[in-house]
Amino acid sequence: MSFLSIRNLSVRLKKGPPLLRRVSLEVAAGEVRGLVGESGAGKSMIGKAVLGILPPAVEVSGGEILLDGVDLLRLPLAERRRRVGASCALIPQDPLTALNPSHRIGPQITDRLVDILGWTRADAEARARALLAEVQIPDPERVMRSYPHELSGGMRQRVLIASAFAAEPKLIVADEPTTALDVTVQKQILKLIKGMQERHGTALLFVTHDLGVVSKVCQRLSVLYAGMVAEDSAVADFFAAPRHAYSAALLAATPKYTDPAAGLNPVPDAVIEAVRAEVAAFDAGAARG
Amino acid sequence: MRGLRVADLYTIENLRLSLGDMTAKPLFGAAPRIEILKGLNFTIPKGAVVGIVGGSGSGKSTLGRALVRLLKPSGGAIRFDGADITHLDEAALRPMRRRFQMIFQDPMSSLNPRHRVGTIIAEPLRLHGFDGVEARVKRALDHVGLPQSFATRYPHELSGGQRQRVGIARAIALEPDFILADEIVSGLDVSSQAQVLNLLERLVAELGLTLAFISHDLSVIRRLCQRTIVLYQGLIVEDRPTAELFAAPQADYTRELLEAIPLPDPGQAWG
Numbered sequence: 262m263s264f265l266s267i268r269n270l271s272v273r274l275k276k277g278p279p280l281l282r283r284v285s286l287e288v289a290a291g292e293v294r295g296l297v298g299e300s301g302a303g304k305s306m307i308g309k310a311v312l313g314i315l316p317p318a319v320e321v322s323g324g325e326i327l328l329d330g331v332d333l334l335r336l337p338l339a340e341r342r343r344r345v346g347a348s349c350a351l352i353p354q355d356p357l358t359a360l361n362p363s364h365r366i367g368p369q370i371t372d373r374l375v376d377i378l379g380w381t382r383a384d385a386e387a388r389a390r391a392l393l394a395e396v397q398i399p400d401p402e403r404v405m406r407s408y409p410h411e412l413s414g415g416m417r418q419r420v421l422i423a424s425a426f427a428a429e430p431k432l433i434v435a436d437e438p439t440t441a442l443d444v445t446v447q448k449q450i451l452k453l454i455k456g457m458q459e460r461h462g463t464a465l466l467f468v469t470h471d472l473g474v475v476s477k478v479c480q481r482l483s484v485l486y487a488g489m490v491a492e493d494s495a496v497a498d499f500f501a502a503p504r505h506a507y508s509a510a511l512l513a514a515t516p517k518y519t520d521p522a523a524g525l526n527p528v529p530d531a532v533i534e535a536v537r538a539e540v541a542a543f544d545a546g547a548a549r550g
Numbered sequence: 551m552r553g554l555r556v557a558d559l560y561t562i563e564n565l566r567l568s569l570g571d572m573t574a575k576p577l578f579g580a581a582p583r584i585e586i587l588k589g590l591n592f593t594i595p596k597g598a599v600v601g602i603v604g605g606s607g608s609g610k611s612t613l614g615r616a617l618v619r620l621l622k623p624s625g626g627a628i629r630f631d632g633a634d635i636t637h638l639d640e641a642a643l644r645p646m647r648r649r650f651q652m653i654f655q656d657p658m659s660s661l662n663p664r665h666r667v668g669t670i671i672a673e674p675l676r677l678h679g680f681d682g683v684e685a686r687v688k689r690a691l692d693h694v695g696l697p698q699s700f701a702t703r704y705p706h707e708l709s710g711g712q713r714q715r716v717g718i719a720r721a722i723a724l725e726p727d728f729i730l731a732d733e734i735v736s737g738l739d740v741s742s743q744a745q746v747l748n749l750l751e752r753l754v755a756e757l758g759l760t761l762a763f764i765s766h767d768l769s770v771i772r773r774l775c776q777r778t779i780v781l782y783q784g785l786i787v788e789d790r791p792t793a794e795l796f797a798a799p800q801a802d803y804t805r806e807l808l809e810a811i812p813l814p815d816p817g818q819a820w821g
Contacts, residue, residue, distance in 0.1 A: 299739040300710070410573075414606070443605040443766050448810040448820070470739060473812035477820055500816050514740040515814045516769035518796065525748065525773050528741040 262330065263287035264464050265311065265432055270324035272306055272315065272488075280306050280319065281488040282543055290431065293458060293465040295475040295496070297511070298485035304468045306488075308434035311466070313345055329431070346377060350425040352454070354437040356417035360409040367405030370424045378428055385427075392423035396453055415446040419453065426457055432464045439474065451478055472515045476500055484508040487540045507536045559631055559728055559760045560594040560617065566625035567609075567616055586612045588784040589626065596727075599754055599761045601775030601792065603768060603807065608781040610764045614730045617762060618650045619643055631727065648678045651721035655733040657713035661705040667691075668701030671720045678724060690723035693756075694749060711742030715749065722753060732764045747774055768811055772796055780804045 265288040272281040281303045288294045296304040309315050311326055313333070326333045328348065333341050353359040360369060370392070371385035380388070386405075393401035396419040409417055418438060425433050435454065439447040455478050458465050467479055475482050475496060482499055484492040484507065492505040503509040510528040566589055570581030586609045594600050604610045615621040616628065619635055628636045630650065635643065654660035661670055671687045680686060688698050694715040705713055714734055721729050731750065735743040751774060754761050765771055771778055771792065778795050780788040780803065787801040799805045812820065 299741065444768075444810040445605055445806055448812070451812070471812065472740075472814040476814055476816040476818070477812045497816055500814065511740065512814060514744050516740070516743075516767070516773065517813055517815070518769040518772045518808070518811060519813060521772050525744040525770075527744040527748070 263327075264290045264329055265466070266325075266327040267307065267311070268325040268327070270307070270310060270326060271322045272303070272310055272319060273322045275318055275320050277318075279322070279488055279544070279547070281310070282540070282547070283324065284483075284485075284488070284490055286483050286490065286493060288432065288464045288466060290464055291458075291462045292481065293455075293467055293479045295479035295482035296466060296468045296485060297470065297472060297475055297482055297508075299470065299511075301487075302485040303488040304470075304485050305436055307485075308351070308436055308466055308468055311345075311432075312349055312351060312434055313341055314351075347428070348431045350428070350430040350433050352418075352421055352425045352433060352435040352438045354440055356414060356421050356441070357409065359421055360417060362409050364408075365405065366407050366409065366412075366420055370405075370420070370427055373424075374427055388427060389423070392426055393420070395426075395457065396420075396423045398423075414442055415450065418442065418446075418450050422450070422454060422457065426461060426463070429461065430463060432466065433458070434466045434468070436468045437470070440469075440471075447474075454478065472512060484511065486536050489536075489540060489543065491536065506532050556595045556597065557631075558593040558629075559596045559598075561629040562590055562592050562594075562617075562626070563629075564626035565590040565613075565616065565623055565628060567612055567621060568624045569612075569621075583624075586784055587616065587623075590786055592779060592786065592789055594728075594760060594762060596760055597758060598777060599763065599775045601771035601778040602762060602764045602781065603766060603771055603778060604781035605766065605807070607783075609784040610766075610781050611732055613781065614652075614732050614762065614764050617728075618647075618652050618730050620652070648674075648724045649726050650728040650730070651724055651726040653714075653717045653721050653729060653731045653734050656737060657710070657717045658705065661713060661716060663705055665704075666701065667696075667703050667705070667708075667716050670705070670716060671701075671723050674720060675723055680724075686723055687719075690719040693722060693753060694719045709742070710738050711745055714738065714742075714746050718746075718750065718753070722757060722759075725757075726759070728760045728762070730762050730764070733766070734763075735770060736765070736767065743770070750774065768796075768807060780807070 267284060267286050269283040269285055270281055271279060271283055273279045284307060296307055298304045310321060321334060367389060370389040374380040374385040375382055389405060390401045393404055398404050398419055439450050442450060469475060479496050481495055483490050486507050492508040503512055510532045513526045514528055516525055565587055567587040568583040568585045571584045572581050575581035602610045616623050623636055627634060668687050671690055672683050675683045675686055687701060691698050691700060696715050735746050763775055775792050778792045779786055780801060782803040788804045799808055
C-alpha cells in the first residue's frame, strides 16, 4: 500500500476560485514522485496541503490525504501535527529564507529533535554531525557553529537536506530545492538528495518545473495544469510518449542543448484552449454538484 | 586589416573590475577590494549575438554591467563604437546611454509598480528627448507582440512573460545599437521562455541589434547565440562560435557545465 495517498483533493481560496481540482496521486514507500507544471498550476499547493502548511487564505474543500492509511484531514489539529511532524519533512526552495539568520546552524537542526521529538541534546548533536558529514559538508563541527550568511547557497541547501533527514522521516516534500542554484551545484545537490533518499528509503514528493530534473530523480510524475492532473505516468513512459496533449507540449517546450532544433516551442494556443475547456467543464460539473 | 572585417561595436581590453567587500569592511576606512573581473579581452562585432555563460560568482553580471557602464572598471579599457567609455563620468555618458540598453532579470523589480506600461516605456524616451513619444510607445508594443491597450495596464496585471516583453519594449523603443539581456528568461516557465526567446531572436534580426545574452542555461545559449564566452572566476576560459563550443568544448569548466545540465531524457548518462 502507498505511504501517501491523495484522493480527490480539492483546495480553494476561501470563498474564491479552486486551486486544486480533485487531485489524486499515490506515493509508495521509498518512491520518488515528481510534481510538474507551470507557475500557478498548484504543484507546491499539494505539498503544502500534505504538510498542513497551506497559506491562511487557502482551505481544503474536499478529498482525503491518507498518510500511512490515516486520513489527515479528519484528525484533530494537534494529532495531525504530531503525525506529520514525526513522519514528514520539507526541503524548501530558498535556503536563505528557510534558515533563521540570527541563529547558528547547529541548533536549527537539533532544536526540533530535542524540543518536539524529545531527544537528548547530546544525541541530537551527534545526529546532526553525522548527517552534515553524510551531505558532504567538509567540517561539520565548524558549520554547526556558523551562521547561515557564512555559508554558500549550495552549503545552505546541504544543511537543509541534512535537517530534513534528521528524524528519519518516511516522506519528504522537496519544493523546487535546486531552482536557486547554478547547474553544477544543482547536479551535486540532486545526486545528494537522490542518494540520501535511496539509502534511507524515504518517499519523496519532488516539486519542480524542470522536466530535465524529473528525468534524473523521479520514478513517477504528475503533470499539473490549473490544479488538475493532466497526466500521471511512470517517468520512462512519459519521456517515451507523453499521453496528454498538454504534457507533450510542455516536454516540447523544454530546451535541450544536444538538439538545438528541439525545445523553445511555446505550448500551442490550441492545446491551452483545450485544457482550459477541460477545466471549465470540470468547474461546471462541480457547480452542478 | 580592420577594414576587411565587420567593425567591432565593443572592444574590451584587459578589463579589470574590483568591488569593496562589505562583509569585511572595518568600522572606519575602506572595505578591502575583491577582484571580480581579472583582465578580460574580447570584441563584439556589430550585429553579433554573443552569449555569456558561467556559474554564480563567475562575474558574468558584473561584466554585463561594466559593458553598459552601470559599474566603473578599475582597469583596462571598454571601447564602444570607437569611443573609450571606460572612465567617462555620468554627464558624458548620458547622451550615449540611449545606444546601449539593458533588459533585467526580474521584470517585477525592474518595472515601476506605480506606473502604467505606457509611462514605463515613454519615460526613457522623454529623458532622451525623443519626439512623437506616444507613437513610439505604440510601435514598441507592436514589436514585442503586446496589444496597444496594454499601455494603460500596471505591471502586476501582467503575467511574467508579458512583463518581460515590456522590459524588451522599453529597451528597443530607444532604437539602441546594443542590448544587454541579463538572465531575462530564467524566472519564466518553459513555454513563456520559448516565446520570449523567439521574440528576441526575431527583433535582433529585424532591428539589426547587437545583443549580449547572459545566462547560466547553455540550452538557451545554443539556440540564440552565434558565439559564446564562458567565464569562470572572473576569467574567460573559452570564447568560440557556439556550434564549435558544443561540438567539442575545450575548457574543462565548459565540459563540466555541459555535463551538469539535466536533459529531459531519462537515458542521459549523468555520472
